[in-house]
Amino acid sequence: MELLRLxxxxxxxxGKSTLIGRLLYxxxxxxxxxxxxxxxTSAQRGDEHVNLALLTDGLRAEREQGITIDVAYRYFAxxxxxxxxxxxxxxxxxxxxxxTGASTADLAIVLIDARHxxxxxxxxxxxxxxxxxxxxxxxxxxxMDLVGWDKEVFDEIREDFTKFAxxxxxxxxxxxxxxxxxxxxxxxxxxxxxxxxxSTLLHHMEEVHIASDRNMVDVRFPVQYVIRPQSxxxxxxxxxxxxxxxxxxxxxxxxxxxxSGFTSTxxxxxxxxxPVAEAFQPMSVTIRLADDIDVSRGDMLCRPQNQxxxxxxxxxxxxxxxESSSLRAGQxxxxxxxxKWARALIKDVQYRLDINTLHRIEDADDLSLNEIGRIKFRxxxxxxYDKYTRNRSTGSFILVDETTNATVGAGMxxxxx
Amino acid sequence: xxxYQLSHVxxxxxxxxxxxxxxxxxxxRPAMLFSGGKDSIVMLHLAxxxxxxxxxPFPIMHxxxxxxxxxxxxxxxxxxxxxxxxxxxxxxxxxxxxxMVVEETGPRASRNGLxxxxxxxxxxxxxxxxxxxxxxxxxxxxxxxxxxxxxRDEFSQWDPKAQRPELWNLYNGRHNMGxxxxxxxxxxxxxxxxxxxxxxxxxxxxxxxxxxxxxxFLRDNMxxxxxxxxxxxxxxxxxxxxxxxxxxxxxxxxxxxxxxxDTIDKVIEEVAxxxxxxxxxxxADDRRTEAAMEDRKKEGYF
Numbered sequence: 026m027e028l029l030r031l032x033x034x035x036x037x038x039x040g041k042s043t044l045i046g047r048l049l050y051x052x053x054x055x056x057x058x059x060x061x062x063x064x065x066t067s068a069q070r071g072d073e074h075v076n077l078a079l080l081t082d083g084l085r086a087e088r089e090q091g092i093t094i095d096v097a098y099r100y101f102a103x104x105x106x107x108x109x110x111x112x113x114x115x116x117x118x119x120x121x122x123x124x125t126g127a128s129t130a131d132l133a134i135v136l137i138d139a140r141h142x143x144x145x146x147x148x149x150x151x152x153x154x155x156x157x158x159x160x161x162x163x164x165x166x167x168x169m170d171l172v173g174w175d176k177e178v179f180d181e182i183r184e185d186f187t188k189f190a191x192x193x194x195x196x197x198x199x200x201x202x203x204x205x206x207x208x209x210x211x212x213x214x215x216x217x218x219x220x221x222x223x224s225t226l227l228h229h230m231e232e233v234h235i236a237s238d239r240n241m242v243d244v245r246f247p248v249q250y251v252i253r254p255q256s257x258x259x260x261x262x263x264x265x266x267x268x269x270x271x272x273x274x275x276x277x278x279x280x281x282x283x284x285s286g287f288t289s290t291x292x293x294x295x296x297x298x299x300p301v302a303e304a305f306q307p308m309s310v311t312i313r314l315a316d317d318i319d320v321s322r323g324d325m326l327c328r329p330q331n332q333x334x335x336x337x338x339x340x341x342x343x344x345x346x347x348e349s350s351s352l353r354a355g356q357x358x359x360x361x362x363x364x365k366w367a368r369a370l371i372k373d374v375q376y377r378l379d380i381n382t383l384h385r386i387e388d389a390d391d392l393s394l395n396e397i398g399r400i401k402f403r404x405x406x407x408x409x410y411d412k413y414t415r416n417r418s419t420g421s422f423i424l425v426d427e428t429t430n431a432t433v434g435a436g437m438x439x440x441x442x
Numbered sequence: 443x444x445x446y447q448l449s450h451v452x453x454x455x456x457x458x459x460x461x462x463x464x465x466x467x468x469x470x471r472p473a474m475l476f477s478g479g480k481d482s483i484v485m486l487h488l489a490x491x492x493x494x495x496x497x498x499p500f501p502i503m504h505x506x507x508x509x510x511x512x513x514x515x516x517x518x519x520x521x522x523x524x525x526x527x528x529x530x531x532x533x534x535x536x537x538x539x540x541x542m543v544v545e546e547t548g549p550r551a552s553r554n555g556l557x558x559x560x561x562x563x564x565x566x567x568x569x570x571x572x573x574x575x576x577x578x579x580x581x582x583x584x585x586x587x588x589x590x591x592x593x594r595d596e597f598s599q600w601d602p603k604a605q606r607p608e609l610w611n612l613y614n615g616r617h618n619m620g621x622x623x624x625x626x627x628x629x630x631x632x633x634x635x636x637x638x639x640x641x642x643x644x645x646x647x648x649x650x651x652x653x654x655x656x657x658x659f660l661r662d663n664m665x666x667x668x669x670x671x672x673x674x675x676x677x678x679x680x681x682x683x684x685x686x687x688x689x690x691x692x693x694x695x696x697x698x699x700x701x702x703x704d705t706i707d708k709v710i711e712e713v714a715x716x717x718x719x720x721x722x723x724x725x726a727d728d729r730r731t732e733a734a735m736e737d738r739k740k741e742g743y744f
Contacts, residue, residue: 028450095605097586098579100632107450109630121607128609236447250463254496262495268460268611273446297459297491298643305446309459309492322467346607361612364467423612430616432606 026102029235032111032126032159034150035136040167044136044205045099045112048227051212052101096126105231120153120380120395121346124435127157128421131235134163134226139172139202143185145381151186152380155193156342156397156437158417160238163199165226170204174217192383194414197233201226239306240416244272244280245333246326247363247409247419252311264295264311265320270363270418271411272328274304274312281329282320283409288329289316306418323365325409333409333419339369340442342413343400345392347426347433352400353391358433360404362422368405369424375399401442413437451639458485458627459492460611461590465572465625466492466499468615472572472625473530475561476502478514479690480647481576483521484636485628487645489574490525501528503573505561507553507692508535509671514690517648532564551672552695562598565622572615572623580632590629596620633688634713641706653686653704664697688713 035041099110111126113119127133133154137147147164154162164186172178179202190198201210202221209215212227224232249267274280278291294304295311304310312326320326327333345352353374360369377389377398392398413420424434448456465472474489476482489498504518522529534553537543537560546552565573579586589608592600606614615623628636640647658665659680666672668680672694685698686709703709 026450027447028453095587095602097583098630099586100580100630102450102632102634107632107635125607125609129611239446241446249460250467250493252493252496256496259495266463266492268456295494297494307453307456307460308448309456309463311494359616361614364464418610421610421612423609423614425614425616430614430618432608432614435607435609 026104027106027235028109029106029132029230029233030109030111030130031132031134031230032113032123032130032154033134033136034113034123034126034153035134035146039136039138040205041112041136044134044165044167044203044211045110047205047208047211048110049099049101051208052103052227096122103227103231108230120149120344120397123150123153124157124344124346127153127159128417128435130154130157130159131238132161132163132230132233133159134165136165136167137182137186139166139168139178139182142182143189147186148189149380151190151195152193152383155195158194158414158437160235161197161199161233162195163201163226163229165205166200166202167205169202169209169215169218170207174202174215176218176220179221199223199229199233201229240271240418241273241305242271243331243333243411243416244274244278244326244328245270245409245411245416245419246274246280246312247365248320248322248324248326249364251321262313263317264313265326266309266311267364268309269304269306271306271416272331274310274326275302276300279329280312280314280326281332282318283325283327283332283335284407285319285324287316287318289314289318291315323363325363327409333411334441335407335409336441337404337407338372338401338441339404339408339410340401340439341399341422341436342397342439343392343424343434343436344397345394345434347431348394349429350426350433351391351393352398352424352434357427359425359427360402360408360422361425362408362410363419365406365408367408368427369402370404372401372403375401399439400436410438412440451635451642454628454631454635455488455491455639457611457630458488461613461625461627462489462492462574464613465574465591465615465623469572469623471568471570472500472574473568473570474498474500474502474574475576476504476518476529477576477690478504478511478518478648479576480636480640480651481578481628481631483645483647484631484639485574485576486521486525486527487643488627498525498527501530501568503530503532503564503568503570505532505557505564506534507557507560508533509553509669509692509694511648511650511667511690513648513650517646530564530568532560532567534560536560537563553692557692565598570622571617572625574625574627576628577626578631578633578636579626579629588626588629590626591615592624592626593617594622594624598622600624634710637706637710637713641710648690650687650690652709653684653701655682656685656698657681658683658685658698665699666694666697669694 097112101108113123113126135150183200203210210225248265252264254262276291281288292313292315294301354371356371358369360367376385376387411419420438422436423432426433534556538545543556543559589605591613657668657680659678686701687698703712
């Protein structure tokens with residue numbers, strides 16, 4: 026059984042909670058005691074229906090204010106796949122949360138209310154999904170029951186959105202007409218829309234091909250931890266532990282260590298459960314090399330003829346996440362990239378993006394909370410990176426405020442400058 | 443042709459091992475909470491695999507309420523001996539004896555709330571700056587919103603509104619003196635994933651997880667074991683039943699469920715078919731108020 030990570034974005038008005046409730050309920054993931062608890066709470070609050078939003082709105086503050094303040098994770102499984110769902114609120118001030126939920130997702134579901142068509146919020150969600158390179162995007166055209174199951178309404182929305190999506194970098198786009206409330210095309214096929222010949226949402230989530238989304242070409246292995254047992258039995262043992270960030274590694278392969286540039290051969294690839302014949306993303310393994318060379322945390326193993334970029338001057342898109350400060354030129358921040366910490370000096374905020382229109386605001390000189398823009402910075406040490414579009418692991422970084430220790434920025438590398 | 447697919451449990455294992463190694467690399471004094479429950483057993487197993495063939499480079503800490511299942515303590519001691527890992531015990535009894543906390547009284551008395559005090563004292567005594575916990579997000583709705591690396595201030599408080607965003611697999615564990623992190627490497631596992639993993643890896647667990655005969659009595663629709671630690675109320679009668687535990691905590695507030703599942707395959711079958719969450723079925727401590735877990739977490743609970 027394979028694991029699929031998905032992100033959902035939308036507001037309560039789009040029927041997102043109903044959709045999630047439907048997926049959990051129809052896949053038998055809602056338990057009786059959970060249902061009883063939300064039934065009791067709904068009744069006490071005088072809600073007309075059992076409020077499925079209470080399932081996802083977990084914190085006291087959220088229930089009291091009727092809002093969702095954070096990313097919530099939900100788990101469900103079918104016989105074919107296990108799903109980890111990052112559920113994020115859709116409102117503009119929660120861009121930070123959607124970026125967080127989207128960072129590891131294989132698939133994103135963006136909800137559209139069939140009555141309202143493609144609105145600003147849908148465009149924003151699709152843009153974030155494309156910025157974070159979520160490989161598969163599903164446009165769930167919901168509330169089809171309220172537009173008389175009309176094919177023309179669906180076609181119009183599809184055309185409208187496809188036009189907008191051509192400006193984005195979306196690999197795989199799927200449109201599904203549905204009614205989350207009545208269950209049409211969520212888990213079961215709709216009898217009301219015989220004109221729709223595609224998959225139901227759940228079927229699509231089970232079948233969409235994700236194995237080839239990972240980078241299997243460029244060997245990238247950031248060294249996380251050096252294993253030296255310090256025991257008589259394993260006296261000379263030296264293993265480099267880490268998670269494969271790209272490519273396929275095999276014993277016998279020649280590898281290069283960055284930054285030293287030394288080369289060696291992979292002697293064995295080990296796990297706590299014994300040696301393996303090959304390692305690929307996202308396996309956590311321990312690499313042993315044939316030669317005794319100096320390797321430490323923050324170094325990277327790659328192939329001599331396929332190396333990442335090595336550089337200190339970086340051009341990147343950044344989402345700013347701090348409530349108390351803004352990002353501007355001259356600022357110094359800590360940066361974490363793969364298993365390496367360094368410091369970054371912000372050289373320039375090149376432009377801010379209007380995430381609703383994708384318009385570039387060239388005269389912007391700062392980014393505040395939930396804003397996305399393009400920046401240049403210089404790091405104290407070289408990073409071993411790839412473009413984010415080529416590798417989501419070696420192309421991403423976080424920025425950390427050195428006084429508060431808060432994570433204040435999420436970045437995607439475009440290249441050097 | 444190789445398909446280069448990882449099973450979902452293998453993917454979860456890879457993620458957990460990455461988290462455990464990251465903490466060992468970046469923190470000065472990490473420790474792993476170990477209760478003898480299945481989640482902490484799996485977590486310890488992952489830690490052993492993460493550093494093999496070297497020893498786990500940090501100790502385990504048991505928050506001992508004094509109200510234990512004997513089998514679980516025997517299991518803990520056996521595991522410590524096998525792995526050579528260092529064990530640190532934070533004792534609730536000691537906290538009571540020192541007058542740091544006052545024990546609840548009456549038939550519904552529980553030491554669950556007192557655990558927090560012993561836990562925080564243990565963290566302070568040993569200067570731990572990162573504490574691994576076996577909490578899973580599917581357990582409870584407050585946990586569903588907690589980060590893998592959960593920042594705690596100098597009072598060990600959790601502030602759900604001030605959580606650090608957590609992106610990709612880039613964890614930010616930076617902190618000042620006196621602050622620490624709770625780290626949850628198996629956040630994304632479900633109860634069923636845990637059981638599949640226990641089966642696949644052939645992990646030894648305490649026998650109370652399998653069906654056995656036990657003297658129990660009914661309270662709040664839960665079967666509680668008869669123990670010297672708690673008194674029964676007047677109208678309560680005990681009887682011997684075939685039961686098993688789905689979770690293991692303080693013996694006074696962990697309920698058993700009727701079950702004939704005496705092998706791992708039968709347990710998996712039972713868990714897959716069940717319609718009640720494990721905490722809902724067996725934990726009196728979560729039933730106290732609707733936001734019980736959120737409130738306890740804010741005070742510094744796991």
